[in-house]
Amino acid sequence: MxxxxxxxxxxxxxxxxxxxxxxxxxxxxxxxxxxxCYLPNCRVLKELRSKPLTYSKQIDQMVADQTLDSLTIAYFMNEGDVNFKKSNIRNTTCKTYLIEGMVKEKLMALTIKNCDSIVIIDNLQDLD
Incomplete structure (x- = not known):
């Protein structure tokens, strides 16, 4: 043959x-x-979604002022891109991740602390 x-x-x-x-x-x-989820970005976002969320005082104020809503946070947790170069994953108590995404045609970054039992949403900044 x-x-x-x-x-x-x-x-x-x-x-x-x-x-x-x-x-x-x-x-x-x-x-x-x-x-x-086999890629690192997908694995980190999946782990962050599996834990209960809490807000820092700055984010809590932004939610109260309605400059940030739960849909934006859900977008970052599902579709965001984790910037591992700017993240602090060597910390033993709470790893800090910087998640970037486009919100209302602006490039923004959400800083999240991943602790043992909770996820703390720490800061939202405009990258443009």
Missing amino acids: AFLKRLGFYLIGLSIGLVFLFFFLKKKSDETGVSF
Whole structure:
């Protein structure tokens, strides 16, 4: 059997297997709500979403003044990009993450402290 013919059979079988895997994994994640986070950004955001949130005094004032709302915070926790270069992940008590995202056509950064049992939303700053 020629090499090209064997390669063709291999690619056909591989593509059929990938299609089946795609449908099985999609069905499993839709039914159970399981998400697969393998990248560091996704893993950090998933860990932050799993703990209860508290606000620092500065953020609490911004929420009271309605300059910051819960939808913006939820956007950062779901769609934000963690800037690991500006984050302090070496701290043993509370790791500090800087999460960047576009809010109302402005580049903003949210500083979050990830402690053992809670997540403290510490600061919101404009990067533009």
